[in-house]
Amino acid sequence: MTKIILMAAVFAFSTLAQAGDPAAGREKAKVCAACHGEGGVGVSAMQDFPKLAGQQNDYLVRALKDYQLGVRKNPVMAAQAANLKAADIADLAAWFSSQQALAVK
Ligand code: HEC
Helix, strand or coil: CHHHHHHHHHHHHHHHHCCCCHHHHHHHHHHCHHHHCCCCCCCCCCCCCCCCCCCCHHHHHHHHHHHHHCCCCCHHHHHHHCCCCHHHHHHHHHHHHHCCCCCCC
16 A cells, blocks of 8 residues: 555656656657757757757756747747657757767867
8 A cells, every 4th residue: 555655656746847758858859960969069060059968957948848839939949849748848858958068079
């Protein structure tokens, strides 16, 4: 009985916290790599594409939600964010925030 209550509590907490899964985020980030690069540092020294590697988790979540809502306006990213579910955003943010911020070579 205690075990069941504990498991329920753990489940409820993880649902509330919306903790992202970096490994799942890595898979989902394949479409992002075209612009943001595999390592999250952009594809070129031309800084049209912001570096995402090492950015704060909450900042990434907020940015993606803002593109979805149109609070932050950018046609390219609005299209990229349009179909992301909350769990996708959490996973992507977990992945990019877990990466090391590196300089573009
Ligand atoms: C076609 C190129 C392209 C693709 C693909 C793309 N992005 Fe972007 N991304 C951009 C551009 C350009 C910006 C800068 C937009 C702006 O000025 O707000 C940007 C900005 C962002 C930002 C805000 C960064 C900051 O520093 O504020 C986040 C977060 C982001 N992208 C996440 C993603 C994720 C996650 C994916 C994959 C699901 C993705 N992007 C796919 C081009 C792209």
